[in-house]
Amino acid sequence: MGALHEATAWELNRMLRRREVSAAEILRSVRGRIEEVEERVRSYITLTPEEAERAAQETDAALAGGGDPGSAAGIPMAVKDVLCTRGIPTTCGSRILENYLPVYDATVVQRLRREGLTMAGKANMDEFAMGSSTENSAFGPTRNPWDLERVPGGSSGGSAAAVAAGEAIWALGSDTGGSIRQPASFCGLVGLKPTYGLVSRYGLVAFASSLDQVGPITRDVRDCALLLSLIAGHDPRDSTSLRVEVPDYLEAMQGKIRGMRVGVPRELVQEGLTPGVRECVERSLSLFQELGAEVEETTLPHLDYALSAYYIIAPAEASSNLARYDGVRYGLRVEGEDMLEMYGRTRAEGFGDEVKRRIMLGTYALSAGYYEAYYGQAQKVRTLILGDFRRAFERYDVLVSPTSPTPAFRLGERVEDPLSMYLSDVCTIPVNLAGIPAISIPCGLEDGLPVGLQIMGKVLDEATLLRVARAMEEAIGFRERPVAGRGVG
Amino acid sequence: MMGDYEAVIGLEIHAELKTRSKMFCSCDASFGGEPNTKTCPVCLGLPGVLPVLNRRAVELAVRLALALNCRIAERCIFHRKNYFYPDMPKNYQISQYDLPLGIGGYLELETDDGPFRVGITRVHMEEDTGKTVHASESGRIHGAEYSLEDFNRAGVPLLEIVTEPDIRTPEQARLFMQELKSIMEHLEVSDCKMEEGSLRCDANVSLRPRGSSELGVKTEVKNMNSFRALYRALEYEIGRQREILEGGGRLVQETRHWDADANVTTPLRTKEYAYDYRYFPEPDLVPLELGRDFVEKVRSTLSELPAERRRRFREDYRLPAHDAALLSSSKAMGDYFESAVAAGAPPKAVSNWMMGEISAYLNARGLEIGDLRVTPERLAELIDLVEKGTVSVTMAKAVLEDMLESGRPPREVVEEKGMAQISDRAEIERLVDEVLEDNPKVVEDYRKGKEKALGFLVGQVMRRTRGRANPQLVNEILAERLGEGG
Numbered sequence: 001m002g003a004l005h006e007a008t009a010w011e012l013n014r015m016l017r018r019r020e021v022s023a024a025e026i027l028r029s030v031r032g033r034i035e036e037v038e039e040r041v042r043s044y045i046t047l048t049p050e051e052a053e054r055a056a057q058e059t060d061a062a063l064a065g066g067g068d069p070g071s072a073a074g075i076p077m078a079v080k081d082v083l084c085t086r087g088i089p090t091t092c093g094s095r096i097l098e099n100y101l102p103v104y105d106a107t108v109v110q111r112l113r114r115e116g117l118t119m120a121g122k123a124n125m126d127e128f129a130m131g132s133s134t135e136n137s138a139f140g141p142t143r144n145p146w147d148l149e150r151v152p153g154g155s156s157g158g159s160a161a162a163v164a165a166g167e168a169i170w171a172l173g174s175d176t177g178g179s180i181r182q183p184a185s186f187c188g189l190v191g192l193k194p195t196y197g198l199v200s201r202y203g204l205v206a207f208a209s210s211l212d213q214v215g216p217i218t219r220d221v222r223d224c225a226l227l228l229s230l231i232a233g234h235d236p237r238d239s240t241s242l243r244v245e246v247p248d249y250l251e252a253m254q255g256k257i258r259g260m261r262v263g264v265p266r267e268l269v270q271e272g273l274t275p276g277v278r279e280c281v282e283r284s285l286s287l288f289q290e291l292g293a294e295v296e297e298t299t300l301p302h303l304d305y306a307l308s309a310y311y312i313i314a315p316a317e318a319s320s321n322l323a324r325y326d327g328v329r330y331g332l333r334v335e336g337e338d339m340l341e342m343y344g345r346t347r348a349e350g351f352g353d354e355v356k357r358r359i360m361l362g363t364y365a366l367s368a369g370y371y372e373a374y375y376g377q378a379q380k381v382r383t384l385i386l387g388d389f390r391r392a393f394e395r396y397d398v399l400v401s402p403t404s405p406t407p408a409f410r411l412g413e414r415v416e417d418p419l420s421m422y423l424s425d426v427c428t429i430p431v432n433l434a435g436i437p438a439i440s441i442p443c444g445l446e447d448g449l450p451v452g453l454q455i456m457g458k459v460l461d462e463a464t465l466l467r468v469a470r471a472m473e474e475a476i477g478f479r480e481r482p483v484a485g486r487g488v489g
Numbered sequence: 490m491m492g493d494y495e496a497v498i499g500l501e502i503h504a505e506l507k508t509r510s511k512m513f514c515s516c517d518a519s520f521g522g523e524p525n526t527k528t529c530p531v532c533l534g535l536p537g538v539l540p541v542l543n544r545r546a547v548e549l550a551v552r553l554a555l556a557l558n559c560r561i562a563e564r565c566i567f568h569r570k571n572y573f574y575p576d577m578p579k580n581y582q583i584s585q586y587d588l589p590l591g592i593g594g595y596l597e598l599e600t601d602d603g604p605f606r607v608g609i610t611r612v613h614m615e616e617d618t619g620k621t622v623h624a625s626e627s628g629r630i631h632g633a634e635y636s637l638e639d640f641n642r643a644g645v646p647l648l649e650i651v652t653e654p655d656i657r658t659p660e661q662a663r664l665f666m667q668e669l670k671s672i673m674e675h676l677e678v679s680d681c682k683m684e685e686g687s688l689r690c691d692a693n694v695s696l697r698p699r700g701s702s703e704l705g706v707k708t709e710v711k712n713m714n715s716f717r718a719l720y721r722a723l724e725y726e727i728g729r730q731r732e733i734l735e736g737g738g739r740l741v742q743e744t745r746h747w748d749a750d751a752n753v754t755t756p757l758r759t760k761e762y763a764y765d766y767r768y769f770p771e772p773d774l775v776p777l778e779l780g781r782d783f784v785e786k787v788r789s790t791l792s793e794l795p796a797e798r799r800r801r802f803r804e805d806y807r808l809p810a811h812d813a814a815l816l817s818s819s820k821a822m823g824d825y826f827e828s829a830v831a832a833g834a835p836p837k838a839v840s841n842w843m844m845g846e847i848s849a850y851l852n853a854r855g856l857e858i859g860d861l862r863v864t865p866e867r868l869a870e871l872i873d874l875v876e877k878g879t880v881s882v883t884m885a886k887a888v889l890e891d892m893l894e895s896g897r898p899p900r901e902v903v904e905e906k907g908m909a910q911i912s913d914r915a916e917i918e919r920l921v922d923e924v925l926e927d928n929p930k931v932v933e934d935y936r937k938g939k940e941k942a943l944g945f946l947v948g949q950v951m952r953r954t955r956g957r958a959n960p961q962l963v964n965e966i967l968a969e970r971l972g973e974g975g
Contacts, residue, residue, distance in 0.1 A: 239773060343573060366571070
């Protein structure tokens with residue numbers, strides 16, 4: 001193993017408990033790395049050195065006293081700036097919340113605090129999680145640690161970049177249409193979007209309430225299982241959170257996949273894939289077979305309409321969720337002659353183009369006379385997609401596709417063309433519409449850029465998902481690291 | 490000319506539910522308090538918060554919907570009603586839309602012309618907004634330099650009750666509201682304090698030629714803060730519309746504001762740019778599945794409704810209809826009455842006291858029965874003193890007056906003031922004899938057949954006892970004595 005900042009959380013956890021390393025040393029290593037590369041990568045909106053320092057000290061004190069500091073203790077984490085952290089700025093990548101200080105911790109943050117959370121900082125993101133490149137952040141883009149000319153993906157681009165660059169060991173992201181999986185895939189990491197309702201949304205600043213989920217971005221599947229087990233579970237503050245027993249994912253992750261049935265939805269591998277992505281996915285499919293799984297092409301016909309339905313439902317919900325940023329109670333206020341002018345100026349200056357675009361789209365879609373044609377129709381499509389998945393899972397244990405049709409694209413390449421940007425999430429979006437879990441694991445490189453493999457599972461079957469991901473991770477044996485010069489080696 | 494048109498009135502009522510906590514968070518839902526002290530991240534709509542439905546609010550809503558004979562939806566959902574207003578922290582209100590909690594009910598009213606039924610279109614749940622205070626002399630937004638927001642009421646559970654346009658007169662509207670208020674009080678669903686805004690009412694009013702089944706252009710009248718305001722606003726609005734129609738003019742569909750000081754309705758905003766609330770299902774809440782068991786359980790907790798109580802007062806206590814109606818008009822009145830009866834007082838006597846002296850006292854001071862310092866048990870004691878002849882009715886009134894102010898037990902008042910009635914036969918005989926001796930001329934007049942003279946003699950006895958002599962006994966003894974001589 002190399003430097004401490006390159007280790008996995010699981011390894012560091014073990015070393016801490018064996019007293020082979022102190023939390024202070026780990027933090028020093030990560031801090032050093034931040035100092036070294038942050039200026040170029042820009043993973044964070046806010047760094048929280050005092051917070052991290054205090055947590056590291058508490059961890060070391062607990063360990064010295066023979067106590068258990070918790071499974072997240074001493075392991076620096078990047079927390080996407082869409083999760084509320086008490087007394088620590090939570091901007092959502094937006095001017096409108098630039099100076100906003102939450103008065104409470106999101107449930108996931110609260111749970112991690114009980115496990116000794118050592119937060120390195122709040123990670124950059126597309127404004128209000130709307131975007132696929134982190135270029136929509138009001139505080140400037142994050143760069144891909146593999147290639148500084150390219151985007152890290154989005155919207156959880158800061159979280160992914162931080163982990164890939166060694167500025168954090170692991171991270172929390174949020175995923176509404178692919179915002180965990182796509183950046184994980186662009187940055188050569190593991191990213192999981194849990195079943196809708198498995199992880200509490202309380203304190204996750206809403207983008208599209210019926211699609212949003214919080215999830216881990218990690219260096220390997222084991223860390224992913226560990227972090228998921230720390231954040232999953234019913235929360236009485238979230239009415240949509242499911243009342244289920246959370247299995248031991250680390251345990252469930254073990255085991256072979258021989259005899260499993262793997263479906264490959266034709267709709268997700270037809271057009272738009274780069275040759276490298278196609279090749280990586282095909283190689284993964286062969287590996288599945290080598291491991292004794294049956295691979296079969298299948299069809300989920302309504303997936304063709306997923307992107308369209310998503311771009312009705314998500315903006316519609318967003319238009320309502322973002323209405324509260326009006327300058328009245330908190331956040332940015334730009335004064336005007338009267339209240340309406342104050343509203344207008346605040347929102348005109350506070351929101352970026354993409355957020356405005358989606359608010360307009362969503363407002364239109366919900367308007368009287370258009371509701372049935374747009375929102376109503378999109379909900380029907382959503383039901384059909386759910387049906388497609390349900391039928392497919394009667395036959396297959398998991399479904400597989402590329403996470404994104406292409407590897408990381410260049411900064412600025414798609415900013416002017418929203419549609420091409422939206423297409424980056426074409427493979428991930430159906431998963432959110434269906435509420436099922438999916439994971440992205442690295443499955444190779446194309447021109448030195450990571451490619452992600454998406455594995456989709458049944459509702460609440462994260463256990464199988466992790467087991468398949470773990471087996472494939474081992475079979476693929478992805479060991480590549482960013483190269484200095486082009487990236488931050 | 491009134492004969493040419495009839496009014497068509499539908500009411501839209503908002504009542505705050507009587508829950509301890511707010512609809513979607515655990516904040517204190519009680520009225521009052523320093524601004525913004527009864528708030529939390531959820532009811533302030535801070536980024537990232539989520540609503541969790543108050544079970545008690547659902548129970549109360551179901552209770553009222555059942556009392557209004559509504560069908561309870563087995564599955565209902567919440568919608569977001571989107572519009573910008575600074576007193577609404579999220580800029581959307583969690584409400585119900587096409588799948589409300591209760592639909593298709595009715596309320597039967599008793600009027601002098603017989604029973605009268607008002608259809609209930611729907612009963613639904615929603616959250617209240619905060620309160621805007623404009624820093625201007627009038628308290629209205631015009632001319633205000635700035636405005637302040639108090640979110641103590643934001644998120645308090647509300648019930649919206651929409652009636653069918655079945656009401657024809659201001660009097661019927663007032664009756665309906667009184668009955669609805671009474672029902673809500675009886676069921677302990679709402680405090681129904683119009684002045685605190687826990688019960689609010691808007692009215693849709695239109696006119697049409699009598700006999701027509703089509704609806705005319707309607708106006709929505711708001712800001713009616715009392716039953717009296719409701720009555721007068723409707724009366725005014727009907728008159729206004731009739732004048733326009735009779736003058737050959739055309740009505741505009743608009744919202745009008747009742748100005749209680751000026752006694753007029755004034756236009757608030759026209760519906761020409763009708764708001765588009767962009768309703769859509771609230772994704773932060775799951776559908777509300779009201780199982781049969783739940784509904785039946787709520788049904789079993791339904792206490793007696795005013796109509797039923799009225800009937801019982803008439804039948805069980807043999808009260809006249811008028812008494813029964815008045816005493817069951819509010820839950821507190823009825824409860825007071827029954828407590829006094831339970832303490833042993835004859836029902837009609839209790840009713841007389843309550844509808845007489847006690848009501849007069851409450852009305853004069855603008856108090857509610859709950860504010861009375863005289864408990865029903867003490868009223869029963871006082872009535873008992875009268876029944877036993879310890880005090881005269883006249884005395885009892887004076888005693889009650891003292892009790893109403895001091896809250897003391899009647900016996901104490903009577904003793905202190907020496908007001909106990911003299912019912913000692915020997916004592917009264919002595920007094921009667923004294924009076925007869927002192928007024929020989931009057932006695933003579935009486936014996937000559939001047940009936941009036943008897944009254945004078947009774948008066949003299951009462952005067953000597955400062956009214957404390959038992960009048961019955963005085964009459965009896967006087968008759969005896971005067972009879973003797975004749």
